[in-house]
Amino acid sequence: MNPAPSASPPPASTPYPLVLDALHSRAAPGRLVASPTGHVLASTVTLPDAPPGPLTRFGLAVAEATPESAFGEGPAADRFAAALLTAHRELLDATIAHALRHLEGRTSGDTTLLAKQLVAGQLADVALRLAEDAAVPEAHRHADRDARWRCHLRLVDIGRDLLRLLGASGFLADGPAGDLHLAEVLGNVYLHPDTEYADD
């Protein structure tokens, strides 16, 4: 494992794996936070020795937790879970800005896609749902793991609707779709409320 990066917030355009590294650093300085299932997800820069997998090309490494990891329940895990949701929300904010630019640059007939009522309404709906999610009181949002999972699912719904508005560019790994996929995977690993495993 490489030394943890500085704990200062990364700039808005930072790739998600590096954002993730910063979240680890802020939640548990000098350590990486393990999921309840015993996985550690961080950038391939922070975990260069992790085995290659399908997420490697997105810049994300998956490793088993070690005795040095920050484990399970507790303040570090809580801080990390809360920060994951905040990062997901910031990613969606940035994607809305991206969608506005993208749809303004695409034309259909003699008008931009952004000027189409159907598209404008869908984009506004996405923005409203994101604002609504941000307005959920902290006590509700972080009441327990179920509450965080509900928040995660809301954010995934918003992200999927947003990416559909981007058409085929919403499927490119080097655009918002790649980072949003990682945010979904992170939620699946760190925020899922169950403790049960599948049969095998």
Added chain:
Amino acid sequence: MTELREAAPSAGTDLLDERTRELADYCAAMTGRLRVIGQRLDRDPDAITEFLHEPQVRFPVQGMLPPQYRSAGEFPAPLVAASSTVLGQVVATEQVAYGDPNVILASPGPSLSGGVVQALADEQQRQRYFGRLAAAPTHTFFALTEPAKGSAALELETTLTPAPGGGWLLNGAKCYIGNGARAQLGVVFCRRAPGPWGIEAVLLDTSAPGFSGELLPTVGLRGARISRLRFQDVAVAPEDLLGADRSPSRRGLYGATYILYRFRPGIAAMALGCAQAACDYLRTHRATLPRQDRHRLDGVLDRIAAVRHRTYAVAAAVDAGVVDVAGIGAVKARAARVAEDATRLVAELLGPASLIEHPWLEKTYRDVRAFELMEGTTNLHTMAAFQSLLRSRTALQPAAQRAVDGAARH
């Protein structure tokens, strides 16, 4: 490989005859091997070349070839013939995608461009195109979508202009083209003159000077090798213009729409195959579900069954000469959505870290998102469904009421 499957492949389908059910079962037996190959393609999409000798890879493209270019004696002829109809393609494609959708998309073969050639080309052009495919593994592409205009065929900006010494020059760019950057041959839609009948389809050899292609990094369905293409003064000979002996209204744009309507149900079938596979994967790995979770899964399975039924119906209608444009778009859009919902639900119900501990699921979770954007987004098809709704409402109104409504609009 029946161990992958919970339900018989043709379960819940009352629109298939005995031969088409046999085709479904034949393709269902391939799914285990296709799944292995598909996972390899997710790591290395060009690894398809290692599997070209395998029947599971070779069979699915057979029905897309004219009879004289099919592999003689390699596969049961009645099943190959059954897979050449739109309904047959849908049934076979669903089963193949149940194994893995990447394999058929990564395979050399005619793609949609072969359909355009069959629909528009003269005999010499057909011989040139299909003869080349028969002689050696050849990737092909169908280039309609453009960077600024999407798949709006009427608005395309790639131009075909007269060349000084005769023939034509092709200039422009295409985007999100499957297999574009690795193809040897393809069909490009371009504008020769203003208006809908000014659109042409040309056959292009990618070794032509001025052609370039680059791969685009996609979240999933990597076997499709989605690409961006550029054409800079690419020479197009008169014999490369498809359907030159036809009237302008029966070539170019006609060829594009003719093929899209026939292949679009196949995209729905791919999405349904993946959705069903995800649900069956859950039932294999989590045999007992709490009642509430079982109801959620059953809700998705109900939707899959419904969209499958409608997909078979629109495909059979095309075979019967009836093209229900809105219905075809609707099944594609609904199948894409149910595939996303199925993979999300399965990831949730398999428990924490399922997207790490089940690599096949993580791959499928990424792959199925491609179906939303392939052959028109949901918004596009939703608008077509709305227009259809308007037309049906008008048709149901008494004549006197239609006259009143019509007057009010003026």
